Amino acid sequence: MKIYTLEEVQNQIIGHRGTPERELFEYELQLEQIGAFVKAARKKRKLTQEQFGQDIGITTADIVTIEENTTEVAIGTLLKVLAAINATIQLQLAYTE
Numbered sequence: 001m002k003i004y005t006l007e008e009v010q011n012q013i014i015g016h017r018g019t020p021e022r023e024l025f026e027y028e029l030q031l032e033q034i035g036a037f038v039k040a041a042r043k044k045r046k047l048t049q050e051q052f053g054q055d056i057g058i059t060t061a062d063i064v065t066i067e068e069n070t071t072e073v074a075i076g077t078l079l080k081v082l083a084a085i086n087a088t089i090q091l092q093l094a095y096t097e
Helices: 006-013 020-044 049-056 060-067 075-084
Strands: none
Touching: 006 020, 020 060, 020 075, 049 060, 049 075, 060 075
């Protein structure tokens, strides 16, 4: 019986690092983690999505969008939510030719 590493399984199923399929997977995974983080912080404060949105001046739909891992979130909205829960996000920008 052959044992595979997680990296080997991901390469086989999702694609190797640097491929468009793998990059999309990694991107979506990061969004999912952000959404789960925001949801946990909101619930820790015992707030509904509506209450949380009202407290920070955004719509309930925006909160739902962030928590449900959609790719259609404005960066300004995300930063406002993160500031409200005393969280920061680190972005790494690089120019490639």
